[in-house]
Amino acid sequence: MTVHDDPNVAEEVSADFPAIDATDEDQLLPQLVAHLREHRTKLRQEWAGRIQDAGLLHAMTPQEMAAETTSVYDNYVEVLETGSVEALQRYARDLSERIIPRGVETHEVVGIVLLLRDVLARSLFEKYQRDFGLLNRVLDAYEPAANRIANTVAVSFVDERERVIRQQQDSIRELSTPVLPVRERLLILPMIGVLDSERARQLTEQLLTGIRTHRAKVVVIDITGVPDVDETVANHLVQTVDASRLMGASVIITGLSPLIAQTLVTIGVDLSKMDTIGDLQGGLEEAERLLGYTAGRDGGAGSP
Amino acid sequence: MTPGPKLVSILRQGPYLIASIHTALDDTQMERFRQDLIEQIGQHRSRGVIIDVAALDVLDSFGAHTLRTIGDVARLRGAVTVVVGIQPDVAFAIVSLGMSTGTLETALDLEEGLEYLDSRVSRGNGAGAVRSVPTQ
Numbered sequence: 078m079t080v081h082d083d084p085n086v087a088e089e090v091s092a093d094f095p096a097i098d099a100t101d102e103d104q105l106l107p108q109l110v111a112h113l114r115e116h117r118t119k120l121r122q123e124w125a126g127r128i129q130d131a132g133l134l135h136a137m138t139p140q141e142m143a144a145e146t147t148s149v150y151d152n153y154v155e156v157l158e159t160g161s162v163e164a165l166q167r168y169a170r171d172l173s174e175r176i177i178p179r180g181v182e183t184h185e186v187v188g189i190v191l192l193l194r195d196v197l198a199r200s201l202f203e204k205y206q207r208d209f210g211l212l213n214r215v216l217d218a219y220e221p222a223a224n225r226i227a228n229t230v231a232v233s234f235v236d237e238r239e240r241v242i243r244q245q246q247d248s249i250r251e252l253s254t255p256v257l258p259v260r261e262r263l264l265i266l267p268m269i270g271v272l273d274s275e276r277a278r279q280l281t282e283q284l285l286t287g288i289r290t291h292r293a294k295v296v297v298i299d300i301t302g303v304p305d306v307d308e309t310v311a312n313h314l315v316q317t318v319d320a321s322r323l324m325g326a327s328v329i330i331t332g333l334s335p336l337i338a339q340t341l342v343t344i345g346v347d348l349s350k351m352d353t354i355g356d357l358q359g360g361l362e363e364a365e366r367l368l369g370y371t372a373g374r375d376g377g378a379g380s381p
Numbered sequence: 382m383t384p385g386p387k388l389v390s391i392l393r394q395g396p397y398l399i400a401s402i403h404t405a406l407d408d409t410q411m412e413r414f415r416q417d418l419i420e421q422i423g424q425h426r427s428r429g430v431i432i433d434v435a436a437l438d439v440l441d442s443f444g445a446h447t448l449r450t451i452g453d454v455a456r457l458r459g460a461v462t463v464v465v466g467i468q469p470d471v472a473f474a475i476v477s478l479g480m481s482t483g484t485l486e487t488a489l490d491l492e493e494g495l496e497y498l499d500s501r502v503s504r505g506n507g508a509g510a511v512r513s514v515p516t517q
Binding site for chain 1: 464465467468469470471472473475476477482487488489490493
């Protein structure tokens with residue numbers, strides 16, 4: 078293949094030389110693109126080899142890599158030709174969507190694009206090495222376009238990653254603070270995971286809306302699933318309790334571990350307004366007592 | 382004084398007064414509302430006051446302060462005050478801005494407020510216990 082290609086190039090170069098020299102600058106890019114199209118297979122293989130040498134993209138199989146490199150190459154050349162980055166942007170976003178779950182890192186994506194840029198630049202050097210003036214002009218046309226492409230791909234990849242992260246954060250947020258009605262006018266709120274102020278704010282909001290919709294009178298907040306409680310979190314809890322009280326509901330906090338209880342006392346958070354009970358079971362029993370239900374076990378029957 | 386629809390209505394319901402605030406009040410209007418309400422407590426010899434703020438989606442610190450003052454003054458004139466219908470957003474704002482609501486009693490809505498007053502007023506003043514004690 079390469080053997081077959083090479084004499085062709087030599088011929089064409091010698092033939093094209095005067096022609097290019099004579100035409101104006103906007104003829105350069107089409108020439109360049111034609112060159113890259115012509116040597117597509119060879120350059121693509123060279124690129125794939127360089128990727129392998131650099132140890133990038135080891136999360137992909139050789140077949141996948143071949144397919145991806147071909148389409149990246151085609152898109153790359155197309156952008157060089159048309160100068161429109163929208164299509165590439167779309168492609169890069171699509172590609173990122175596919176490869177992010179496979180654990181492909183940002184440096185790998187940027188790395189392969191820069192490798193391709195390098196491979197193509199080298200081939201241009203080789204082709205125009207006989208005429209420095211022309212080479213300079215070709216590179217003037219090539220470099221800005223190539224830089225723009227590298228930039229676009231990197232930005233699209235990072236954007237996509239951030240979108241995925243945001244989406245996951247949102248779903249964690251939604252999942253981790255369900256407000257559950259257990260009985261009429263009784264809600265439980267099992268809190269799981271680390272509380273930052275954003276989450277705490279959302280949690281309070283959800284709880285207050287829940288109180289309104291379920292007409293709750295008692296709320297049990299279970300913090301067994303919260304690994305660590307510091308002053309900020311404690312203050313959020315106090316605020317949540319106060320706000321719920323303003324809505325006419327009393328709050329019982331359950332599931333304070335010995336460690337957390339000691340921490341809270343040590344850092345001196347004012348918890349005098351908080352109603353706390355050891356575990357969720359106890360909390361529910363207390364809540365039912367507040368609501369006027371009779372507790373199941375000791376029953377209503379008069380004890381001797 | 383102000384033309385247009387009434388900003389506040391104060392209705393008598395048995396031994397209670399029900400005051401509804403229909404729209405956000407400025408400081409002067411709030412002050413006037415406070416005076417009107419306290420005066421009427423004496424006129425009607427009311428035992429309980431319900432202030433319904435369900436229509437408010439904002440409550441500034443002066444408003445919160447006034448509500449608390451009304452509660453304190455009403456207590457001195459022999460009436461229990463309960464604020465009902467605080468919206469979630471308002472509750473959150475009051476708490477996160479650190480406006481103290483002190484001894485102010487609150488309930489979810491008008492119905493709850495009436496129930497609360499019943500439990501506080503009709504069976505003597507002292508015992509504020511809402512829950513029923515199981516009979517032996």
